[in-house]
């Protein structure tokens with residue numbers, strides 16, 4: 001999917017919501033447990049209930065890997081069930097020496113046909129560029145993450161003239177490997193106070209913003225400070241949507257939670273409409 005197609009979908013749906021599919025077998029509603037593939041059945045109903053309200057789905061691969069081969073099957077069926085015009089993110093946080101990254105790229109872009117993958121920048125250019133060689137596919141590079149540990153390395157001040165943080169150097173260097181048409185950046189909603197510094201370096205790139213909902217980040221702040229001329233935001237919410245209810249009405253409640261976020265997003269998108 002191209003950047004223009006993504007923006008078009010955002011305008012059409014009045015939404016830049018990404019629904020996380022971090023499906024924990026221990027949190028499934030009881031009535032699904034005797035279906036053939038409870039994880040897929042859960043995802044199927046969540047997707048059917050939210051597909052008109054969001055522009056992306058992001059399964060976090062850990063939740064599927066943890067189940068072994070059965071989990072990979074549930075993931076693959078889930079991916080096939082997502083409508084073609086919705087952007088898909090393999091939240092796998094990969095990155096390794098070049099020839100290994102090549103294989104990760106093959107796994108997530110060819111064997112499974114995700115549109116994008118989250119990648120850690122720590123091993124540098126040759127660990128990231130193999131993911132950039134496939135037309136129409138995207139890298140989503142970790143820049144300033146939502147968790148408390150982002151303080152440990154990403155916020156380290158560098159002593160090279162201008163005061164800047166390590167995450168800013170990551171943005172500057174990685175922007176020379178790719179373009180806003182094949183690289184996005186993860187910036188946590190809990191880090192909204194730094195998003196203007198992010199935008200100063202990557203004004204045109206899409207940002208994947210996790211951390212609203214369960215982690216307490218503000219949709220309003222990140223939208224006000226982070227939006228660019230083509231929206232430029234995909235805001236993820238997972239637990240607050242998919243676990244809005246643990247009962248038989250889980251899909252209906254997920255839809256209500258997604259609708260609430262989408263309606264707030266529609267207000268922030270008014271300037272484009």
Ligand SMILES: O=C(O)c1cc(=O)[nH]c(=O)n1[C@@H]1O[C@H](COP(=O)(O)O)[C@@H](O)[C@H]1O
Pocket residue numbers: 020022060091118144145146147186187188210211212213214215236237238239240
């Ligand atoms: O790459 C991510 O998606 C990610 C980066 C980050 O900085 N923080 C973060 O929470 N995430 C992911 O986003 C999702 C957040 O889920 P909720 O907190 O339930 O909305 C999880 O899948 C996390 O792994």
